[in-house]
Amino acid sequence: MNAFLKKHYKKAITLLGFLLLWQLVVTVFQMKVFILPSPLTVFAHLFAPEIATKYHWLNHIRTTLGEMVVSFSVTALLGVGVAVAITWSRFLRGIIMPIIALFNSLPKIALAPLFLLWFGFGMLPNIMIAVLIGFFPVVINTAAGLNAVEEDLLDLVRYLHASTFQVFLKIRLPNSLPYIFSGFKISATLCVVGAIVGEFIASTQGLGYLIKSSQGTMDTPPMFASLILISALGLSFFGMISLIERWVMPWQGTK
């Protein structure tokens, strides 16, 4: 805990300084709320019961969190699965890799309205958008990790009559874990982005929807409050993956 404090206190101080400056600027220049609300106003919209109930925060948080968790789980399972498949079979690699490369070079977020058209309003298109954006980094990182094995080591265990399956389970997989987790971390952020953009264009619920609809009514405090919540959700998601990473790979030094 002490080490944690030591590592992060500078960040905390800068962040606190930023909030203080923001509050001061708003107070001193008497900025209108519809242009820039002060941090205190924003926090009041989040926590003061008489204002906060109006926005049904829990519902919106539940929707966005649900989209994030489901899309990330699908991304992780599917991504690692596809990566294992294309490492395993030359034939599949020949077919799937070019298509992955093709899609990966697309700005995938531009497909979002199409998903809305195909899957209708609601959580499903948002989840699909998030999966589409988050999927490729996991596949590419995992495949890279599975292939980044020392040739000498492979020669050695082949000489010792290791089966392909053993090579995979005891060498390739442990070796690829750091790559997989760095893919997971990229994908976690991208899943949040996907869910939010999905909610911008296709939703009646969720924090992204709240930001977009509050923009329509020029009600800025909930916009900033949603931003804070989204950031908190994204960060805790990221933190959880880091925790799992440390738990799965205790031999890796903490970064």
Next chain:
Amino acid sequence: MGKVVRKLKDHYQTSLVIFLFFVAWQLGVMFFKIPEFILPSPLAALDHLLFKQPDANYNWPLQIGTTLYEVIVSFCATSVIGIALAIVIAWSRTIHDLTLPLFIFVNSLPIIALAPIILLWFGYGILTNVLIAFLVSFFPIIINTATGLNAVDEDLLDLVRYLHASKWQIFFKIRLPNSLPYLFSGLKICSTMCVVGAIVGEFIASDRGLGYIIINSQYTMDTPPIFGALIVVSIIGVALFEVVSLLERLLMPWHRPESSPG
């Protein structure tokens, strides 16, 4: 020589598979008689892009020009401002230690969620989309460049200090060349992010541009222009990425870059 042949063969295989993918799509749409409002065939999309009489909504040169303008302006702004700020940050150890963690923190946030706030402040139009694209792509370039400027071998610095090199000399002859690989990988990220930012901006705050076409055609369930716009957006993204790669090869002939966008 063998290497070149293998590379050509790889390219040939990749192109073949992608070509077959589009053929399968075309045949699938024709064979299963998929209604156009669900999935148009690739030929229908191309036809719409190239041969339809432009009406007010699908004035392709105007839409493509708008998006291209946003992408280029935001990309230039991010690279110039990002690199300049990175140099300022890297110049002093104290500023570096204070600000870089904060930038890394901000970069891990979904910055695109700021888009509606930018829209509220700056109203509808191209400026808003440029700003959104700028914000989305700004942090990767600053973080990469600043990291590169500081990722210098300490022994080397000691050596040249011992030889009485000035701070300027160290900067231009050691730090800057050393940071180039980082800088270019930042620029590559940035080239993709600028397109994403411009498109999302157009989704929520525009009356023109390819993102606007996509979202607007979704309302009317007119799918061929959606795919037409997707084709053009992809070409813009890949082209920008390739320009950055080309610059990278020109400026760093000694370095072998990674070769796929994304």
